[in-house]
Amino acid sequence: MRESPKPLSRRRALAGASSAAFGAGALLAGRSVRAATAPALPRLNDRGGWPDEAPDAADLPPNVPPWMQTPGRPLSPYGIPSPHESAVVRVPTNLTPTALASWNFTPLQHLHGTITPNGLHFERLHAGVPDIDPAQHRLLIHGMVKRPLVLSMDDLMRYPSVSRIHFLECSGNTLTEWRAPVGKTVQVTHGLLSCAEWTGVPLAAVLDAVGVDPKAKWALAEGADAAAMARSIPVAKLWDDAILAFAQNGEMLRPSQGYPLRLLLPGFEGNTNIKWLRRLKFGTAPFETYEETAYYTELMKSGLARQFNFVMEAKSVITYPSAGQKLGRPGFCQITGLAWSGNGRVSRVDISTARGQHWQSAELQQPVLSRALTRFRFNWEWTGRPAVLQSRCFDETGYVQPTLPQLVSARGLNSVYHMNAIQSWQIAAGGEVTNVHA
DSSP: EEEOOOOOHHHHHHHHHHHHHHSSTOOTTTOOOOTTOOOOOOOOOOOOOOOOOOOOGGGTTOOOOGGGSOOOOOSSOOOOOOGTTTOOOOOOOOSOOOSOOEEOOOGGGOOOOOOOGGGSSOOOSSSSOOOOTTHHHHHHHHBSSSSOEEHHOOOTSSSSSEEEEEEOOOOOGGGGGSSOOOSHHHHHOOOSEEEEEEEEEEHHHHHHHHHHHHHOOOOEEESTTTTEEHHHEEEEHHHHEEEEEETTEEEEOGGTTTTTOOEEEETTTTGGGEEESEEEESSSSSSOOOOTSSSSSSEEESSSSEEEOOOOOOEEEEEEEEOOOOOOEEEEEEEEEEOOOOSOOOEEEESSSSSTSSSSOEESSSSSOOOOOOEEEEEEEEEEOOEEEEEEEEETTTBOOHHHHHHHHHHHHHOSOOOOOOEEEEETTTSSSEEEEE
């Protein structure tokens, strides 16, 4: 059941903000966010990364605080976040024995808008981060092509380039949540997700130059890390919207994101977006690499495994309020979060504050882009009573984000990847927010 959202007056919203700013135990009081293996972090304000502590009255207006009484730091060659935001960091998983073949999580609960800063983009490694000299790096394109090529980075950057905003999501995102609510924060449940402006060469332009055989339906994409990470990619996708990306958010790729070159496949599961790209080989059939046979398949309840499940289906999650945070007092609360779909644009996001019994439409922040994160917002009055918050995403194809029972009914409990069920956050009467199955 859907209901129209009730209007929230500016007076009531500002009153809530005023209470949060000046009241003890304010609305936005929070707690630290960390994985089991992360270093101890201070208790954080939920809407910013600074420690949640009482202010010194001597620093408050109309008094003149110390930072107004002396000159600040001089110019720096490369900007870094405020030291008061030093706890807003990626946290590692505790599920792997080594950091060389592991992953860490983007702090979604402390980000604003839709673009992930380069230093907070999640990392997924299979054999560590290689230190590649771009002057020595080459891209080999061969197999079923008329004119095999070996391209340097200088060669590639002579092609006309484009800049496009797209999300990347690891297919293992939310993998711990199939059977029970495990993750203590949205960073741990959904943090294998980031979004950036990618700049590079449309791969179709290079494919024109090499002359791909029309009989070639698959391409092997191989990375230059020690694992030689490789996946089979449908040639149709490479012609459609693939990018040979060399820059991210206005600067050259960071090493952990594939410097100096990565394959970007908008909407496809993260591991197909091969980092440190060194080779594209064209053929008539999938290459059946280690990663797409031993891993990255879907074991169904029938016992059969589905292979080549590329598209990340529509998904959403509320990032505030979310698990590990706390609402300090009843009153105005703007619920906000992220929605995305590997099939195109998000068309609608609904919010429930009653365990899915009633749904109301959220506001989508513009621009709503294809295969990119979309920020949604919903104004809510918390009464102080227990509540369960949920969001569900609709995309432009008509696909609707499933409930967990619907997903389990279709696929069973043997799956690891592509977990896109509706996420539930429970708010207790005291304001504490926890991860639940509802």
